[in-house]
Amino acid sequence: FRLSFYSLPGYKKLKDITRRLEKDLYQFEYNERNNIDAQIVSSFKWETKQNLKVKKLSLKSNQIIVIKGKSGVGKTTLLDNIVGLENPNKSNWEINKNNYLQKISGKKINKEVCSLIAYCPQENVLFEGSLKENLLFSNAYNDDKEFYSLIKYFFEELDLSNIISRFSNLNKNINLSSQPFSGGELQRLCIIRTLLRNKSIEIYDEPTHYLDKATAKKVIDFIIKRSKNKILIIATHEEYIIKKADSVIDLDQ
Secondary structure: OOOOOOOOOOHHHHHHHHHHHOOOOOOOOOOOHHHHHOOOEEEEEEEEOOOOOOOEEEEEOOEEEEEEOOOOOOHHHHHHHHOOOOOHHHEEEEEEEOOEEEEEEHHHHHHHOHHHEEEEOOOOOOOOOEHHHHHHOOOOOOOHHHHHHHHHHHHHHOOOHHHHHHOOOOOOEOOOOOOOOOHHHHHHHHHHHHHHHOOOEEEEEOOOOOOOHHHHHHHHHHHHHOOOOOEEEEEEOOHHHHHOOOEEEEOOO
16 A cells, blocks of 8 residues: 555546445545645644654654664554554644645545655565556656656666666566566666655655665665755665754664
């Protein structure tokens, strides 16, 4: 579900069908990319009644927040609660969007909060489709020149230019069994997918897990460079990333 967080093609259709079966499910709406781009979040507050190590956060734009801790300490669980994937009825959000303050709780979470967030989970997954479809998910780029220009730029910056030579036609379906990607390639492709969503809040769960130190540094520096005017949350135990943070939440304490 983290992978399809407000982005998997056909997900709205699936939710509509499910909602007819269960009346109390949350509203889940699809927003066009151009509408989302106009949403500027200057502050984001979250509070929960759940029994978690961290029960509230207050975040501002142009801020990098790192959630650190050993494997299994609860970093992913915390992220899932912050974005409303777990126990949304026990959380409250306060969002200043376009200079308009919204207080949100429970059933409004999917519509109001999810549309502002790009979530890159630990699970790096591609599906049987074209590379373009995998990278875009539900993102709408009306101008192919803009899309291909961005892809070329992202691939060069993240040392993935070899993929362009392997897949000269991004619209052609990929065979994941005969054309496998390495763990590091998968991770960077999923990071590009997150960057293409161009949201006000970006969340990365262990984004350098499969990368060597040199590549990891390059990737993190690129993510941070692209995060101007955004809220950036990274769950990690990597010291290099922790030193880049404006605020650190230590779940080991």
